[in-house]
Amino acid sequence: MNNTAMSNAWHHSRRGRGHRHKEQDRPNRERAVEQKAEDSVPRGACMTMCPAFELRQREAQNRLHRFEMLAGTERDRLPCADVSRAVKEYSRPAAGKDSTRASDLRPPSVLLKTVCYLVDDIAASSTFQPWTEVYSFVSDRLRSVRQDMIIQRVSGPDCVAVLEKSVRFLLYASYRLCGQPLQYYDPRINDTHLQESLSWLLESYRDGKHRHQEEFQALSLLYNLGSTHALQHVLELPERIRSSPAVQLALAVSRAHSERNPVRLLRLSQRLDFIQVCAVHRHLLPCRRDLLLLYSHGHSSRNCRYPLQRLARLLSLKDPLAAELCRVCGVSVSGEWVSFSKSSFTEAPSGDLQCRRTHEPVDDEQWNCPAGSVIHGCA
Amino acid sequence: MAHITLNQYLQQVLEAIDNRDGPFCAEMLSFKHPHVANPRLQLSSPEEKCQQLLEPPYDEMVAAHLRCTFTVSNHDFVEAYKCQTVVVQSFLRAFQAHKEENWALPIMFAVTLDLRIFANNAEQQLQGKGKGNVGDMLEKAADQLMSCFRVCANDNRTGIDDSKRWGMLFLINQLFKIYFKINKLHLCKPLIRAIESSSMKDEYSTAQRVTYRYYVGRKAMFDSDFKPAEECLSFSFTHCHRSCQRNKRLILIYLLPVKMLLGHMPSHQLLKKYDLMQFADVTKAVREGNLLLLNEALVKHETFFIRCGIFLILEKLKIITYRNLFKKVYHLLRTHQLPLDAFLVSLRMMKVEDVDIDEVQCILANLIYMGHIKGYISHQHQKLVVSKQNPFPPLSSVS
Numbered sequence: 001m002n003n004t005a006m007s008n009a010w011h012h013s014r015r016g017r018g019h020r021h022k023e024q025d026r027p028n029r030e031r032a033v034e035q036k037a038e039d040s041v042p043r044g045a046c047m048t049m050c051p052a053f054e055l056r057q058r059e060a061q062n063r064l065h066r067f068e069m070l071a072g073t074e075r076d077r078l079p080c081a082d083v084s085r086a087v088k089e090y091s092r093p094a095a096g097k098d099s100t101r102a103s104d105l106r107p108p109s110v111l112l113k114t115v116c117y118l119v120d121d122i123a124a125s126s127t128f129q130p131w132t133e134v135y136s137f138v139s140d141r142l143r144s145v146r147q148d149m150i151i152q153r154v155s156g157p158d159c160v161a162v163l164e165k166s167v168r169f170l171l172y173a174s175y176r177l178c179g180q181p182l183q184y185y186d187p188r189i190n191d192t193h194l195q196e197s198l199s200w201l202l203e204s205y206r207d208g209k210h211r212h213q214e215e216f217q218a219l220s221l222l223y224n225l226g227s228t229h230a231l232q233h234v235l236e237l238p239e240r241i242r243s244s245p246a247v248q249l250a251l252a253v254s255r256a257h258s259e260r261n262p263v264r265l266l267r268l269s270q271r272l273d274f275i276q277v278c279a280v281h282r283h284l285l286p287c288r289r290d291l292l293l294l295y296s297h298g299h300s301s302r303n304c305r306y307p308l309q310r311l312a313r314l315l316s317l318k319d320p321l322a323a324e325l326c327r328v329c330g331v332s333v334s335g336e337w338v339s340f341s342k343s344s345f346t347e348a349p350s351g352d353l354q355c356r357r358t359h360e361p362v363d364d365e366q367w368n369c370p371a372g373s374v375i376h377g378c379a
Numbered sequence: 380m381a382h383i384t385l386n387q388y389l390q391q392v393l394e395a396i397d398n399r400d401g402p403f404c405a406e407m408l409s410f411k412h413p414h415v416a417n418p419r420l421q422l423s424s425p426e427e428k429c430q431q432l433l434e435p436p437y438d439e440m441v442a443a444h445l446r447c448t449f450t451v452s453n454h455d456f457v458e459a460y461k462c463q464t465v466v467v468q469s470f471l472r473a474f475q476a477h478k479e480e481n482w483a484l485p486i487m488f489a490v491t492l493d494l495r496i497f498a499n500n501a502e503q504q505l506q507g508k509g510k511g512n513v514g515d516m517l518e519k520a521a522d523q524l525m526s527c528f529r530v531c532a533n534d535n536r537t538g539i540d541d542s543k544r545w546g547m548l549f550l551i552n553q554l555f556k557i558y559f560k561i562n563k564l565h566l567c568k569p570l571i572r573a574i575e576s577s578s579m580k581d582e583y584s585t586a587q588r589v590t591y592r593y594y595v596g597r598k599a600m601f602d603s604d605f606k607p608a609e610e611c612l613s614f615s616f617t618h619c620h621r622s623c624q625r626n627k628r629l630i631l632i633y634l635l636p637v638k639m640l641l642g643h644m645p646s647h648q649l650l651k652k653y654d655l656m657q658f659a660d661v662t663k664a665v666r667e668g669n670l671l672l673l674n675e676a677l678v679k680h681e682t683f684f685i686r687c688g689i690f691l692i693l694e695k696l697k698i699i700t701y702r703n704l705f706k707k708v709y710h711l712l713r714t715h716q717l718p719l720d721a722f723l724v725s726l727r728m729m730k731v732e733d734v735d736i737d738e739v740q741c742i743l744a745n746l747i748y749m750g751h752i753k754g755y756i757s758h759q760h761q762k763l764v765v766s767k768q769n770p771f772p773p774l775s776s777v778s
Contacts, residue, residue, distance in 0.1 A: 228601070228691060229562070235685045259697055263741035264734075291741070298744025301755045301764075310758075314737060 041153050044105030049114045050086040051104040058089075065089075067122060067137055085121075087114060090144040099151055108158035111145050115165050118142060119375050123169060132184035135173050139193065142166050146197070160210055163201040167216065168275060168375045170194045171223065175278035179356030187282075194223065202233070214244035221250040222272070222279040225257050246276075253280065262291035266316050275374055285355045288315050292329045296345035305337040317358060328353045384419055385445075389432045392441055396433075405485035408444050408466070410451070410493045421449040440469035447497075456500035460516060463494045467523050474543070475530055481543045488549050491527060494520050495553055499560075514561035521557045521566075524550055532573065539579075548574065548583045548591055555594035567598050589615045589626075597633055600692060609637045628653045636692045639665060640699065642774025657683050665696050668704030670729045673697065699774065701742055702751045704729065706771045715770065717763045719743075719756070736761075750777045 046052075050068075058064050059081040068087065070080040088106065093099055106114065118138050128134050146166065149159055170193055177185040198220050205213050217234060224230035231254055234247065241247060249271060256265035265287055269280065291314065299306060312322035323333045330346035332339045383391075388407070395404035406412045414420060422445050429442040447462035467490050474483050498520035502513065528550045534543035551570045558566045574580050574591065581588070596611030612634040619627050631653050635645055644662045649655075660676035663669070677684065677693060684690040708725050709717060722739050734742075743763055746752045750772065754765035765771075 231691060232685075232688065235681075235690060255694070258691070258694060260745050261738065261741050263738050267738075294741065294744040294748050297748040298740070298746075299756045299758065301757065304755070304757045304759060306758045310737075 042100035042105055042151055043102060044107040044110070044148060044152055045102040046088075046104060046106045047110055048083065048086075049106070049110070049117065050083075050088045051106075053104060054088060055081050055083065055086050058086075065137055066133075067128065087118065087141040088144050088148070090140050090147060099147075105152060106145075106148050107152075108149070108154050108162075111148055111154070112158055112161055114145055115142065115162050119165055119169060123375060124373075132177060132180055135177060135185060138169065139173070139190070142169065143193065146200075155204060156208070157210075160201065160204050163197050163204065164212055164216060165375065166197050167194065167201060167219070170197065171219065171275060171278040172374050175281055175359070178281070178359065179354050198223070214241050214246045217241060218244075218246035218250035219276065219279045221247070221254055222276055225254060225280060225283045231258075250276075257283070257287070260290070260294070262287045262294065263314050266291070266314065270316065278374075281359065282355065285353070285358055288317070288325060288358070289329055291315060292326065292331050293345055293347075296331060296340045297342045299340040300342040302341075305339055308333060308336050308338050311338055321353075321357065325353050325358075382419075383414070383417065385422070385425065385428055386432075388414065388417075388420055389429065389441070392437075393432055396437060399480070399482040401482040401485040404483070405489040408441070408486060409489035410448075410496070411489075415448045415451065417448075418452075420445055421452045422446070423449050436469040436472040440466050440473065443469065456497055456504050460494070460497040460501040460520075463490070463497050464519075464523060466490050467494050467527070471527060471530060474527075477543075479537045480541050481534075481537075481545060484543065484546045487527060487546055491524055491550065491553055494523060495557060498557075517557050517561050521554055521561075524554050524557070528554070528570075544577070544579060545583070547577070548580075548587045552587060552590045552594065555591075559594065559597070564598055564601055567594070571595055571598075585618055586620070589619050593630055593633075596637075600633060600637060605637050605640050609634070609641060612637060624653070628655065631655060632687050633689065636689050636696070639696055640692070642699070661693060661696065665700050665703065668700055668702075668707055668729075670697070670700055670704065670726070670731050673700050698742075698745065698749070698751070702746055702771065702774075705743070705746070705752070709765065709770065715754075715765045715767050716760075717765065719761045719763060722763070 048055075059078070062078055064079055064081055064086070066074065068081060068085050070082040073080040088104075091097075091099075099105075118141055122128060123134055123138050145162060148154075149162065170190055173185075174187065174190050174194065177190075178187070198216075201216060202220060204210075205217075217237060221230055221234050234242065234251065234254075237247070242251075249268070253265060253268045253272075256262075256268055266284070269277070269284065272280065295306070295311075308323060309319060311326075312319045315322050315325065317325065326333045326338055330344045332341070332344060392404065392407050394400075395407060407414065425445040426438075426442045429438040429445070432438075433441055443462045443465035447459050447466065450456075450458040450462055470483075470486060470490055474487060477483060495517075498516040502516050505516075506513070528547065531543045531546040531550065537543070551574060554570060555567055558564060583591075592611040593615040596608045596615060599605070599608035599611060612630055616627060616630045616634055619630060631649075632655065635655070635658050638645065639662065644666050645658065647659065650659050650662070657676075657680040660672060660679070664671075664673035664676055673696065677690070681690065684693055704725055705722055708721050712721060719736060719739055722743065723734070723736055726734050726739065740756055740758070743752065743756055747754060747756070751774075752763075752765060753768075753770045753772065754763055756763050
């Protein structure tokens with residue numbers, strides 16, 4: 001038989017068989033569909049921290065951030081962009097806007113480099129002041145990094161590394177900027193970003209092994225102190241992670257909180273490292289108030305007095321600050337002595353004591369902890 | 380059933396619809412019924428045949444059901460879920476057109492139950508492949524169930540015997556199961572409100588009411604409302620049919636911690652009867668004020684307690700254990716001016732090493748605040764001064 005005839009016959013028979021592929025070839029079809037779905041996931045091709053298109057546009061419209069300007073041109077009518085320091089900004093997704101152009105998306109390797117730049121060269125640097133502006137810039141650019149990751153459905157070690165640094169930065173910021181005026185720092189917005197990043201990070205930990213998992217599970221529990229959901233999550237972690245020192249300490253703090261033992265909680269908090277304190281600090285002032293509430297009821301007696309110094313130690317505050325907290329909560333202080341009375345404690349304090357003022361630990365040691373080492377904590 | 384032809388099947392369905400035979404029609408559409416194993420009915424495209432014999436939307440509903448049996452035979456639960464969605468949607472169209480009649484309620488029960496089960500299976504299948512977010516399919520199923528719920532709830536002009544409102548509790552129980560699974564308990568609240576405000580709430584079948592109270596009780600536990608939790612779970616337990624040992628045990632798992640928090644310890648007999656010996660050590664520890672045993676018991680059966688979601692509640696028993704221990708100290712010393720050191724010693728005897736005098740004061744202050752002890756602490760004299768009358772009120776009267 002000559003080749004042409006055979007190949008013709010072959011073509012015919014293939015055509016005829018088309019309709020039979022329905023059920024038998026289901027697994028093949030599924031794989032083909034999956035492949036097609038994978039191909040439709042956008043892949044970034046922008047190898048710089050800021051896509052060229054955006055850079056030109058923002059430069060022309062005078063929308064560069066101070067930290068992105070070429071040195072010496074800041075005061076010009078139209079400052080020049082410094083390509084090595086410009087970073088893609090966050091932009092809200094909108095109908096009609098194509099956020100999936102490869103030239104505008106940064107691949108995971110570039111995203112990681114971007115985050116390291118933001119942390120090392122901007123957040124940790126002491127040359128950029130005020131830090132509220134640093135925070136505003138870095139948190140926005142980190143948000144854009146996360147956006148690129150979502151669009152490209154990045155997962156795995158790169159994703160985890162980016163999220164870990166973001167979480168440390170946001171935790172540090174929540175501590176350092178605590179009490180700043182709302183226009184410079186809004187704790188609720190920071191909290192939203194932090195919770196998003198944390199839950200994404202914890203979800204990513206489900207697959208594979210991750211070096212810093214214990215640390216971040218502990219940080220998540222501390223940040224969400226009192227949340228049954230967060231606690232239940234930790235209890236369901238594998239034994240290996242649950243028994244790590246970081247998680248055990250976080251669990252002990254959590255237990256002290258749920259057993260309503262503020263003395264124990266504050267005592268355990270002394271053992272936390274700096275970033276852990278950043279995570280838990282917003283719960284400490286309410287905890288101190290709770291101590292005063294419990295003691296107001298437990299020590300309620302006209303004839304009895306409690307030494308201020310000892311109370312200050314329990315509250316882990318300096319004496320004058322402890323006295324002020326008492327006054328704010330309706331607990332009467334007279335010289336070296338505190339008098340507790342259940343009727344005088346007030347739940348709605350008049351003239352609030354700002355959390356910020358309680359940040360200073362009694363021994364001042366870590367107050368000036370440099371940002372870089374904190375945010376980079378783990379490589 | 381395993382041998383009937385497609386034609387025979389469709390004829391039976393048609394007859395059931397014409398005769399308004401809800402229960403039979405439900406069986407013909409339920410995956411509990413053996414007809415789903417019949418290969419003659421497992422078809423990937425039965426639409427034409429269905430359209431020949433049945434009126435819309437029944438034709439679509441039955442066709443989707445048959446497609447579903449086909450996909451289930453291939454173990455493709457994701458597809459099965461999609462088919463079942465069509466079944467429920469077409470059913471709902473038919474149901475809404477039934478004016479002033481509720482004969483189709485059994486069908487609704489059958490198809491919605493299968494919907495939830497397939498959603499569960501589909502999610503498990505996707506998780507096995509490493510895809511899909513937990514809860515996505517269940518949430519979609521919940522949306523469908525809510526659509527059915529609305530049709531039932533809005534039927535308020537029909538007479539009580541023909542009202543579709545009789546379907547509400549069943550759907551609510553299905554929704555509870557989903558919300559508990561996806562951990563969105565706050566969505567239960569509007570449903571609870573809907574039933575509590577209904578005049579029919581005590582007229583539903585006992586089985587449905589038992590299930591309802593079980594979930595409401597569990598939700599109350601989660602919200603730390605222990606008295607209402609105890610009422611609901613007790614109702615559930617006593618009204619649960621004797622033959623449903625598995626369900627009774629399930630209810631007891633949640634009823635026990637609540638009762639213990641309110642000061643009622645279960646008997647050894649009860650625990651043995653329902654195979655819940657995990658609680659035996661916990662009970663003993665709390666009763667004796669033995670913190671060491673309590674901690675040991677919680678650790679020993681940790682996995683079980685965590686899986687059931689009661690570990691955190693059992694930890695709350697610690698404060699009750701402290702109270703029982705300190706009450707013993709009070710009885711031993713027979714004075715109403717108790718040195719704080721005595722409590723510290725009692726804790727040390729229970730091998731609680733890392734507590735100091737300040738923490739003891741805090742624990743006592745907490746007990747006083749909660750009303751478990753009537754008295755006050757004098758730091759200067761390092762004493763707990765208790766009331767001469769009833770300094771340790773019974774647990775059931777507190778909280």
